[in-house]
Amino acid sequence: MSEETAVITGGKKKYLGIFALAMINVAAVLSIRNFPSMAVYGWSCIGWYIIGTILFLIPISLAGAELATGWPEGGGVYAWVKQAFGEKKGFIALFCEWSNNLVWFPTVLSFIAATLAFALTPELANSPYYMFTVMMIAFWGTTIVAYFGENASAKLSTFGVILGSIIPAVLITFLGIWWFGTGQALVLPDFTPGAIVPDINLGTLPFFSTVILLFAGMEMAGFHALEVRNPQTDFPKAIGLSAVIIFLCTVAATLAIAFVIPADKLSLASGVMQAIQYFFDSAGLPGLVGPMAVLITIGGVVSLAAWLIGPAKGLGVVAEEGNMPPMFDRTNKYGAPVAVLLTQALIGSAISLLYVFLPSVNQAYWILSAMTVELLCIVYFLVFAALIKLRYSQPDTPRPFKIPGGMAGVWLVGGIGLVGIAFSFTVGLMPPSYYSNVLGYVASVLFGTFILAAPPLVFLKMKKPEWKNGGHSEVKE
Amino acid sequence: MMNEKTEIAIAAIILVAAIILIPIGIAGFMHNAQPYRIIEGEPVKDAAIAAGLSVCSVSDTLSDLPGAAGGKTYVISDNCADPTETIRVETQAFDSEESRDAAIKIYNSKTIGKLKGSGNLIVAGQYLVYINGNSELFGRISNELKKI
Incomplete structure (x- = not known):
């Protein structure tokens, strides 16, 4: 997959602008789905968000900006980690990012299907046949968009994220302000500075770990480096813009929900749309619930698209470099890695099928979620470590964006990120309290994580010289 | 007769399938499905x-x-x-x-x-x-x- 084939459509080279690049990150990270779960914590959700911002959002944004401008190559995290630690670790980082998606896809797909059902007939969500059909339409539909290359994907991200994430978040925020401004009773107690301090104890440790990775996905724009005209200047701006949009929309909309909906209505036994319905009913706008369900469905689809396309493009680059069998190196005339997209779609469909129709998988999903945490931690651990290592191993490589403060600044940013990620990895191994076989749980999560992270080692062992270019093929359609 | 390219492709597919089935198998084995039944009382x-x-x-x-x-x-x-x-x-x-x-x-x-x-x-x-x-x-x- 050459750069030219990747970005040329109809003879005209199309580049991603700063806004489009920023929207890729926003699509990956900003989700209405988070808001009711975070609003349960009332004022202290601010404290939790601050923890996530300090321990992850700021470090990953700064690290992403420095790495993307220093090594604006295709492959995103693969390129960055490869520069620091070599091909093997770069491949592992990328594969962990890709394989954790495969476990996550059924979650977001079932959210999309259930939210759409809410706009039609909520009872539809009880039908596994309805759920699976809609999940597959969303999944394969998004894959088809990815097939048509960067231009189509960028349009989906840009318009979709505005429609499905930013507009709903802004609307919820304005209604919260209106609620507050018209003197309606807030369901939260009076604000005190102490109220924003989260309650951190053994029971909330797993949540602490989740909050650290709340903003995972900020590196997503890095996968699109080859489609950016001036990556050295555009990446920092796009990452900064996306970080600000994500933080403001998330905090404001969560607080708006917390103002209006009593905590017991945000119960664990309710869905996201039930909370949204209560919110709009309370605001006297029940007619907006259906359109909001449609918008939030769109938000789910663009979130899916961002995660589906980015790591797949990265794997395409890995295959192009001859680290995977040539079958994975097939690209189409739009520059899309069709073989990786097809493999991903088939595996994702199979997992979704098991998820919908096998109750044991559905009920045991928490253990797969735990593997997802561990895989993400491996990705980010390697990214932060690469940030620090590259300052030593390639000090003279031009970095148009450099984390300020010299080595101390890099150690501070990378160090905070590493500590946060190490903490999340450790806590991710804690079994739920009702699980009696602790060692069995830990061993299973670690083994599952290893299996999902290990294929690069097998591919590199099998690697043959002719895989590079020798098996290269571009499907002319 | 399969050529080397086909064998590699099959190996890759098996590998990818395995990385999915093994973790899901672990999850399924560790947590049996709970049959729907009516439990009286609280x-x-x-x-x-x-x-x-x-x-x-x-x-x-x-x-x-x-x-x-x-x-x-x-x-x-x-x-x-x-x-x-x-x-x-x-x-x-x-x-x-x-x-x-x-x-x-x-x-x-x-x-x-x-x-x-x-x-x-x-x-x-x-x-x-x-x-x-x-x-x-x-x-x-x-x-x-x-x-x-």
Whole structure:
């Protein structure tokens, strides 16, 4: 997959602008789905968000900006980690990012299907046949968009994220302000500075770990480096813009929900749309619930698209470099890695099928979620470590964006990120309290994580010289 | 006759399939499906008492999820008068296996970011039993629930 084939459509080279690049990150990270779960914590959700911002959002944004401008190559995290630690670790980082998606896809797909059902007939969500059909339409539909290359994907991200994430978040925020401004009773107690301090104890440790990775996905724009005209200047701006949009929309909309909906209505036994319905009913706008369900469905689809396309493009680059069998190196005339997209779609469909129709998988999903945490931690651990290592191993490589403060600044940013990620990895191994076989749980999560992270080692062992270019093929359609 | 390219392709497909089936197999083996069955009475309350805990308060709840048939919210402690730990446990009954399993999917989809939310969920007959956070008391209740 050459750069030219990747970005040329109809003879005209199309580049991603700063806004489009920023929207890729926003699509990956900003989700209405988070808001009711975070609003349960009332004022202290601010404290939790601050923890996530300090321990992850700021470090990953700064690290992403420095790495993307220093090594604006295709492959995103693969390129960055490869520069620091070599091909093997770069491949592992990328594969962990890709394989954790495969476990996550059924979650977001079932959210999309259930939210759409809410706009039609909520009872539809009880039908596994309805759920699976809609999940597959969303999944394969998004894959088809990815097939048509960067231009189509960028349009989906840009318009979709505005429609499905930013507009709903802004609307919820304005209604919260209106609620507050018209003197309606807030369901939260009076604000005190102490109220924003989260309650951190053994029971909330797993949540602490989740909050650290709340903003995972900020590196997503890095996968699109080859489609950016001036990556050295555009990446920092796009990452900064996306970080600000994500933080403001998330905090404001969560607080708006917390103002209006009593905590017991945000119960664990309710869905996201039930909370949204209560919110709009309370605001006297029940007619907006259906359109909001449609918008939030769109938000789910663009979130899916961002995660589906980015790591797949990265794997395409890995295959192009001859680290995977040539079958994975097939690209189409739009520059899309069709073989990786097809493999991903088939595996994702199979997992979704098991998820919908096998109750044991559905009920045991928490253990797969735990593997997802561990895989993400491996990705980010390697990214932060690469940030620090590259300052030593390639000090003279031009970095148009450099984390300020010299080595101390890099150690501070990378160090905070590493500590946060190490903490999340450790806590991710804690079994739920009702699980009696602790060692069995830990061993299973670690083994599952290893299996999902290990294929690069097998591919590199099998690697043959002719895989590079020798098996290269571009499907002319 | 398969050429080397085909063999590699097949190996790759098997490898990719294996990395999916093994983790899902682990999850499935470690957590058997809970058949839908009707449990009479208040299983969480009974389990809490059997675990040596006290129910400090109880209130009725009805989720808005399709098929929800009502439940209770319990505040449970080791000692209501002088607690060292207090937890809030929600239960919700569902009128069919389909609606109960759909509610599990909705719960699973309430992720924060890409990750699992803050709560824990267990299945007992027609009930879904939820708790926010992690607690040793909930572990004790869960052990007793398994016996019901």
